[in-house]
Amino acid sequence: MKPIISIQNLTKTYATGVHALKPINLEIHAGEIFALLGPNGAGKTTLISIICGVVNPSGGVVKVDGNDIIRDYRASRTKIGLVPQELATDTFETVWATVQFSRGLFGKPDNPAHLEKVLRDLSLWEKKDAKIQTLSGGMKRRVMIAKALSHEPKILFLDEPTAGVDVTLRREMWAMVRTLREAGVTIILTTHYIEEAEEMADRIGVISKGELILVEEKSALMTKLGKKQLTLQLQSPLDAIPESLAPYKLELADKGQALVYTFDTQATETGIAALLKRLNELGIDFKDLQTRQSSLEDIFVSLVSNPS
């Protein structure tokens, strides 16, 4: 399948000398939800801004649906809706005027019915004649989303869409994003909330210090990097782990009340059976056991702290 966005050797060095992007290569598939994860200053916003035409690239090529973002900027930009990270609204304008402006700016003829639908979907219809300065922060963010959707983009960029948005609204936004995806819109979002990526994304890219250190299907990522932990609640506490258990790299937890065994789900031999047998031989009894799969958050933290 032809990618809807293809990024080749994209670099960015700001005037200040900051290398915000080392050569980035990435393809986004049509119709997917792609989540870009990374710590503060990793280069997420820079990457998005370049694709959308807000920041100039220093090198490399980006194509949107086959159109070069510089040479064929009209064709590429027409397809893109952008919701930037920073709240930026036309304070003194009404909601309606500002979405109507956005639609026109993207060369689309007036279409009040579409704008009404967008505003209704974002629960902004009641506020359509309100001045933006009278809206709450969460509403302003939705106005920015409405602006981006006003011109019916094929690709939607959401740069931290749920920052400063309450839980209920966040869930509503997730639902909205899914509806958009069902309608065929490709969505690229950045987030600091791992649960958000875990919940929504089809694929995940992890960016750190301007480098894309990993791009993976979410499910593959979870299994590939996913570690499981087996926790055994002991009948009687241990002072130390017996010598003979050293190969299992066990940890004592809960003041010696629990033994924790971390294993790789991908390994052919998890070693659980052998471990349990060994414990039995040593006369270590346990009253309970649980396993826990590591979350995307654990994966993310381990990736960013020691990139391989």
Place this chain on the structure above:
Amino acid sequence: MNFLAIRAIYRFELARWFRTLVQSIISPVISTSLYFVVFGSAIGSRMSAIDGVSYGAFIVPGLMMLAILTESISNASFGIYIPKWTGTIYQVLSAPVSAFEVVTGYVGAAATKSICLGVIILATARVFVPYEIAHPIWTIAFLVLTSVTFSLFGFIIGIWADGFEKLQIVPILVITPLTFLGGSFYSISMLPPIWQKITLFNPVVYLVNGFRWSFYGISDVSVGTSLGMTLLFFFVCLGIVWWIFRTGYKLKQ
């Protein structure tokens, strides 16, 4: 050509103006009236006619120019500075619009306001002094050309400015003095010879004189020179705007 985008920008900008329409009309009417009360009647009655034109009538074109220059600059500079300041400029930068379309929208809106303002002043002046326009086509041409040129100039200032002070500096420090010293209220032939020479370096002199010529057929400098200088300034501004968009100066990192 993305005409819908031009229309969107133009409409959005004018809508802001319409919201303060009363203020936008009242203030030039009041200030023009004041000028006529002070300069036209109080002082003007003691002034002799200049080249056969009564002093009150003589200052009409200059007054219009003064207002058009300041209004064009302030409208256009605010028009582009505000989205830069609030951050909403991101949308213009990410839209499928060319530099030409962006400039046409913003500068067109600013120039439209200036032209309307010029007409309001002209109408108000009629209440105080009788005047006739000898070459109306040229009046319109100078009015439009000056409004567009100085709106372009304002656009440049709006992009260059990174604070509200900078936005005010050029109009206050450069335009106002140049206009007052540019023969809006007097004929440069009334100046001592040395000042007559120095004044010729003031571009506003050419604007005011060309404009005044279109009213009364009198001018301190030749009309061709006036038009040439105005066009020159227009093309210089156009060149700078073109450069701004090509390089992304202060617009794009």
